[in-house]
Amino acid sequence: MSDIVQITDFASGKYYIPTGCYETANLQQFIDETESEYLDKLLGCSLATLLIADLVDGEPTNPEYQAWFNKFCYTPECCGNGCYMSHCCVTPEIQSQGVKIMLMGYVYYGYIRDLQVSKTITGMNDSNNENSTITDLGNLQINTDNRRNISARTFNAIKNKIAKNTNCSQCVYEEIQTLFG
Numbered sequence: 425m426s427d428i429v430q431i432t433d434f435a436s437g438k439y440y441i442p443t444g445c446y447e448t449a450n451l452q453q454f455i456d457e458t459e460s461e462y463l464d465k466l467l468g469c470s471l472a473t474l475l476i477a478d479l480v481d482g483e484p485t486n487p488e489y490q491a492w493f494n495k496f497c498y499t500p501e502c503c504g505n506g507c508y509m510s511h512c513c514v515t516p517e518i519q520s521q522g523v524k525i526m527l528m529g530y531v532y533y534g535y536i537r538d539l540q541v542s543k544t545i546t547g548m549n550d551s552n553n554e555n556s557t558i559t560d561l562g563n564l565q566i567n568t569d570n571r572r573n574i575s576a577r578t579f580n581a582i583k584n585k586i587a588k589n590t591n592c593s594q595c596v597y598e599e600i601q602t603l604f605g
Contacts, residue, residue: 425452426459428482429527439532439571451535458531466523466579467586482524492585495522520581521574529575533568 431452434441443451463472475493478484484493497519520526 426455427476427479428463428524429455429459429531430482431455433524433528434532439528441532441535454535455531458534459527462527462530462579463523466526466582492520492582493523495525496520496581496585498585518581518584520578520585522578523582526575526578526582529571529578533572533575536568 431443431448433439434443434451441451460472463475466472467475475484475489478486478489484490497517499517521529
């Protein structure tokens with residue numbers, strides 16, 4: 425069972441995922457796997473385990489964890505120092521929507537992306553329904569990509585804040601590693 429993100433977080437709003445009695449178990453499994461995967465990627469296995477142990481009702485009690493777990497925005501010291509091709513120069517403020525929103529974005533992206541086709545014993549099939557037509561997949565892709573991009577920016581912001589990183593070349597390196605590593 426996930427410790428931060430719950431199925432009820434997807435019941436309405438920007439990250440709404442439609443579920444029925446058959447999809448709930450699949451969604452819960454997807455949430456559990458995604459939360460664990462991205463916490464390990466973000467924090468490393470040891471710190472992720474410490475964070476989970478510190479949670480009470482999905483929120484950390486340790487002030488050091490709260491500093492990067494919740495939403496934040498800060499300006500790194502490297503801005504204005506003539507950095508070339510740096511995240512710091514392009515976006516002077518580093519913003520995070522918080523760990524929960526980051527995880528919700530990754531869950532939404534992966535789960536909705538996988539709903540576009542049905543996996544059957546005869547292979548991958550487009551969903552078919554008598555009462556509705558499938559929306560333009562281009563628009564769906566833009567919406568899911570937007571939520572993933574918010575999560576990726578938050579991931580990078582948290583990673584940099586944890587490292588207390590203000591070195592421009594390191595900002596770029598970490599961003600590239602996160603996106604493509």
